[in-house]
Amino acid sequence: VGRLRAGLLERFYGSDVMTLFRDLKQTYDPRVIMNPGVIIPPPDWTPLADLKVGREVMQIPEDIAHRLCEVERTAGWATPKLELASPNP
DSSP, rough: OOOHGGHHHHHHHHHHHHHHHHHHHHHTTTTOOOOTTTOOOOOOOTTTTTTSSSSSSSOOOOOHHHHHHHHHTOOTTOHHHHHHHOOOO
């Protein structure tokens, strides 16, 4: 599901099932070390709270930005991340 769609789970499953999901997560990961907030968002989760915008945000390196634009231009969504990170794409 990931961070992007985590907020939609409650709409889809309902609050009772989400409570069950959270209880299961708490049971098997009491220290919240496995993907905190990624699959089962905490009840007070706000989707835009961790959005990184503004002048203080570190810029994406130019070579990576170019590769990401290339993925968008060619609809290469299935391009492996390792391939995107290689120095000679």
